[in-house]
Amino acid sequence: MASSANSNPVPKLYKNVIDDVINEVRELFLDEGVDEQVLLELKTLWENKLLQSKAVEGFHTDEQKALQAAQQQQQQVQQVQQVQQVTQPAQSQQVILPPQQQQAPQQQVIVQESKLIHMGGTGMSAAATAATLALPTAVTQYQQLLTSQGQILQLVRGPNGAQYIIQPQQQILLQQQMQPGGVQAPVIQQVMQAAAMAPQPSQAATAQVQQVQQAPGATAPQASAQPQAQQQQQAQPQGQQPPMMLQVDGTGETSSEEDEDEEEYDEDDDEEKDKDGAEDGQVEEEPLNSGDDVSDEEDQELFETDNVVVCQYDKIHRSKNKWKFHLKDGIMNLNGRDYVFSKAIGDAEW
């Protein structure tokens, strides 16, 4: 954006204020006997919220810069891993292909999008597995923890520095984008979950999120095709999936029809299906929205924000219905973005 060319003063100003405040209150914290660590946490929280608000452009903390560098590296690594996984012998049914690199909106949506389950082959073929599941770009690290019950908890570390443990409770269908020719299991990956749940057609219904589908049988990939899988496929392997996809769940058929309908219907119905048994309604909604809004949010001028200017007035003048405003030292939030001014002069007719 053009503003960056003229060095938008806002990020610097905010950083200065943050640093000033933190430094000034350090003493207060020590007086109260509060650890320095808490002070740092305050700073981190503060900065993260600013980042999340997207109100400031070019507000980079050091951590964010490091993350961006790491992200790029990760993408390359993940792509390499894709290839590697495909070539693995297919004794295990688990040939997991990482999802396509999604343009995850910033780094924040990670948690929602990454409700993916990577199956480590509980009790099945020993080999294979443990292909790293490629998560959306912004995720820096993740680890898989295999609980004693065979449930896989995914430890995700988002760029915020916060760690999330994602417990897969839904069924997600992993779609392979490349087909390893001659692999026994066709496209669909089955994940065993300790908490067996009926396929939730509405779950994880986003274009970006892959779905792992649970099937009772370990070996034969009896893919119960979830209609959503068909909806959301981005790079569906060509021609191999359809014959194998059986629909086990009952509510599936409606959603494909509604796919043609307006979005709102989808969401409503999806929500209803969610309530049938799923817990994670939010997973579905956010990916749904984020899938649509990624570019929109950036381009769209009018957010829902209340455009607000907080400032001081030097002089307010009125002549009949002509008003003149002389303002100073203001912070503005317009269209979701922050601006500042030392002086502002305005005219308006009432």
Place this chain on the structure above:
Amino acid sequence: MAYQLYRNTTLGNSLQESLDELIQTQQITPQLALQVLLQFDKAINTALANRVRNRVNFRGSLNTYRFCDNVWTFVLNDVEFREVTELVKVDKVKIVACDGKSDSSCSAADVLLCFCASALFFF
């Protein structure tokens, strides 16, 4: 005492939220949080006065105005904010302005009151 006016901004709100989180986890006391906010008021007032040096012009149509407790609240429609570098247009904007001259402390409460009251008053 510096104006508490700026607590209801992105910067101020994120600070308050962060402090609230720390209070919830009992890492700091509410008293300490208040001190931090007071310090924030000072810092932001000083920063705005000293570090910022740009001018903005704007034009629009005035929908409502209110002057209460020495706080002006305006709602303008179809406004263009013009800076040297860029132009921003909004359909509606609310301007809240405390007295820039006197030393009267414009508390956040006053400002909020005017925020809310104006909604009742004019709409």
